[in-house]
Amino acid sequence: xxxxxxxxxxxxxxxxxxxxxxxxxxxxxxxxxxxxxxxxxxxxxxxxxxxxxxxxxxxxxxxxxxxxxxxxxxxxxxxxxxxxxxxxxxxxxxxxxxxxxxxxxxxxxxxxxxxxxxxxxxxxxxxxxxxxxxxxxxxxxxxxxxxxxxxxxxxxxxxxxxxxxxxxxxxxxxxxxxxxxxxxxxxxxxxxxxxxxxxxxxxxxxxxxxxxxxxxxxxxxxxxxxxxxxxxxxxxxxxxxxxxxxxxxxxxxxxxxxxxxxxxxxxxxxxxxxxxxxxxxxxxxxxxxxxxxxxxxxxxxxxxxxxxx
Ligand code: UTP
Numbered sequence: 221x222x223x224x225x226x227x228x229x230x231x232x233x234x235x236x237x238x239x240x241x242x243x244x245x246x247x248x249x250x251x252x253x254x255x256x257x258x259x260x261x262x263x264x265x266x267x268x269x270x271x272x273x274x275x276x277x278x279x280x281x282x283x284x285x286x287x288x289x290x291x292x293x294x295x296x297x298x299x300x301x302x303x304x305x306x307x308x309x310x311x312x313x314x315x316x317x318x319x320x321x322x323x324x325x326x327x328x329x330x331x332x333x334x335x336x337x338x339x340x341x342x343x344x345x346x347x348x349x350x351x352x353x354x355x356x357x358x359x360x361x362x363x364x365x366x367x368x369x370x371x372x373x374x375x376x377x378x379x380x381x382x383x384x385x386x387x388x389x390x391x392x393x394x395x396x397x398x399x400x401x402x403x404x405x406x407x408x409x410x411x412x413x414x415x416x417x418x419x420x421x422x423x424x425x426x427x428x429x430x431x432x433x434x435x436x437x438x439x440x441x442x443x444x445x446x447x448x449x450x451x452x453x454x455x456x457x458x459x460x461x462x463x464x465x466x467x468x469x470x471x472x473x474x475x476x477x478x479x480x481x482x483x484x485x486x487x488x489x490x491x492x493x494x495x496x497x498x499x500x501x502x503x504x505x506x507x508x509x510x511x512x513x514x515x516x517x518x519x520x521x522x523x524x525x526x527x528x529x
Contacts, residue, residue, distance in 0.1 A: 222267075229275060229282060235475050244279045261314070265361065276323070286314065289312070292308060293308055328446070352471045385420065391463045393463065399465040406452050434455040
């Protein structure tokens with residue numbers, strides 16, 4: 221049974237500067253809800269209520285978000301927006317959330333190592349704090365089901381285009397079923413030719429406590445960080461690992477373009493925005509000329525050109 225989740229959220233977020241200079245990227249909102257709230261909700265919807273967030277310098281806003289704010293509650297209480305008052309209370313009472321600080325940002329594997337005393341000898345879920353997965357069955361629940369079937373480490377993966385494999389950690393192995401592999405290879409950002417498959421690690425894992433021994437042996441790798449993919453490759457020597465192709469759509473809000481796409485898709489699905497926002501997008505594209513907008517050479521000025529004027 222998986223009772224605990226670890227959410228690494230200490231990273232610098234350099235790909236999203238300057239927005240992340242003084243605020244956590246995990247707090248970037250998709251419309252009105254911080255990314256990490258979706259992540260915490262996924263853990264809860266998967267039956268987990270004990271959550272450890274790996275936090276760090278400049279990440280206080282995450283703690284404040286999941287805490288009570290009595291002044292705000294007093295302001296909202298008894299006012300017309302009772303739903304928002306209740307929502308504020310719900311957020312501060314979502315789960316049993318614990319925090320630990322990663323003082324030096326030495327990579328994802330090191331962030332997870334900080335959870336060893338909290339998770340002790342139980343298997344646990346890992347959900348990256350900057351990744352949302354939209355799915356019918358919460359994706360962590362999907363991985364828990366596979367873990368319960370096989371009793372081992374499970375890596376959530378998604379199918380990516382062959383020419384994009386070099387952006388991801390990729391798994392390879394023997395097919396157990398349509399969606400499950402017995403993993404034999406793990407490669408971080410391979411070239412298209414070297415890649416063992418087009419199954420990319422999707423920011424969701426069920427890990428056994430054995431991972432901590434592997435992390436202890438993991439050397440600093442790409443970007444001068446301790447990569448979880450490297451630790452998992454060492455884990456393969458001790459125990460078998462399964463990968464599971466998740467059913468759902470993954471959104472990595474850590475890069476600007478994917479963040480924009482996420483915002484647009486979520487807005488088009490929200491009842492109050494769907495119609496006016498779709499109309500706005502259509503009008504905007506028409507005004508710029510769709511083809512010119514796609515090539516970035518529309519008749520209208522780009523924001524940079526407008527700024528220069
Ligand atoms: P990323 O590699 O996407 O985060 O890690 P980053 O390092 O903040 O990104 P860039 O490249 O500088 O833009 C995925 C998740 O793991 C956390 C991050 O906060 C993010 O939620 N993380 C990463 C840690 O908690 N500690 C680390 O040392 C690195």
